[in-house]
Amino acid sequence: MKAFALALILSFAMFSCGENTETVSEDSAKKCAMPSTVNPNGDSELALLMREMADWTDSCKSAITSGRVVPVAPADLNTLHSAKRTDPNIDEKVFASMASLYQSRVTEFQAATDANRVQLFNAMVQGCVSCHENFCHGPLVRINKMMIPVN
Numbered sequence: 213m214k215a216f217a218l219a220l221i222l223s224f225a226m227f228s229c230g231e232n233t234e235t236v237s238e239d240s241a242k243k244c245a246m247p248s249t250v251n252p253n254g255d256s257e258l259a260l261l262m263r264e265m266a267d268w269t270d271s272c273k274s275a276i277t278s279g280r281v282v283p284v285a286p287a288d289l290n291t292l293h294s295a296k297r298t299d300p301n302i303d304e305k306v307f308a309s310m311a312s313l314y315q316s317r318v319t320e321f322q323a324a325t326d327a328n329r330v331q332l333f334n335a336m337v338q339g340c341v342s343c344h345e346n347f348c349h350g351p352l353v354r355i356n357k358m359m360i361p362v363n
């Protein structure tokens with residue numbers, strides 16, 4: 213019972229943290245949605261990597277839905293943690309844990325069988341969503357469309 217109460221308190225605490233980062237992420241949401249105005253010196257390494265990741269994810273989706281072999285993941289994926297970002301002040305810890313989560317979903321997706329490929333693809337796209345909910349809301353509409361509908 214005590215443990216339950218503690219868990220409850222903890223989850224409330226996490227909720228309020230979530231609200232704090234919300235204000236930050238609204239800010240970052242603007243930053244990442246308009247890279248050209250916010251970052252007139254050129255797009256960040258991370259923004260370029262994101263475009264590569266988005267293209268790869270789109271290609272995987274069309275490969276899966278038309279029964280072709282999925283393309284290999286971009287080699288640059290291993291720079292996800294270190295690529296320079298437009299906003300240098302984002303929460304390192306949250307970013308790093310979301311980046312690792314996404315990378316492990318990529319690994320799982322690449323080891324998929326015909327039976328679980330769609331499920332693991334959607335889990336991988338959910339990895340994009342989880343990070344974007346924290347940092348950068350702009351691309352969420354596009355990312356959500358990457359999911360493969362399952363009946």
Ligand code: HEC
Nearest residue numbers: 244247256258259262265266297298310311314340343351
């Ligand atoms: C670990 C966190 C994280 C993950 C995982 C992640 N993103 Fe991002 N994404 C960001 C951040 C932060 C930016 C802002 C980049 C910048 O401006 O430096 C961004 C930017 C973008 C952009 C805008 C790029 C541009 O042109 O400026 C797109 C599109 C995008 N992400 C799509 C995706 C897709 C698709 C996935 C999954 C395949 C994904 N993201 C996974 C954090 C993440």
